[in-house]
Amino acid sequence: MTNPFDLLEARLSNIESLLLDIKHQPITNTTTTEPEPEPLIYGINGLAQYLKVSVPTAQKIKNSGKVPYSQAQRTIIFRKTDVLEALAYKKGRAGAK
Secondary structure (H helix, E strand, C coil), X not given: CCCHHHHHHHHHHHXXXXXXXXXXXXXXXXXXXXXXXXXXXXXXHHHHXXXXXXXXXXXXXXXXXXXXXXXXXXXXXXXXXXXXHHHHHHHHHHHHC
């Protein structure tokens, strides 16, 4: 019959060696970074600056429905990705004619 204390000593030795292995491992950065907020364009002036067009042209683009937007009270908000995708899609269709 085996001594139960021998079994406990073997397990404790195993735990000790595992802890020492963990202690000597390099520390890695475990913090998770939050995804950056989606870049937005605010207002017709912002859209005009982003597209490098005049304000009336930006207003026409918005009014034509080519570019999706949302509105928070009086502020018009465009997503940069939506603007690029919408204009690239329209440009691709126009080139196909």
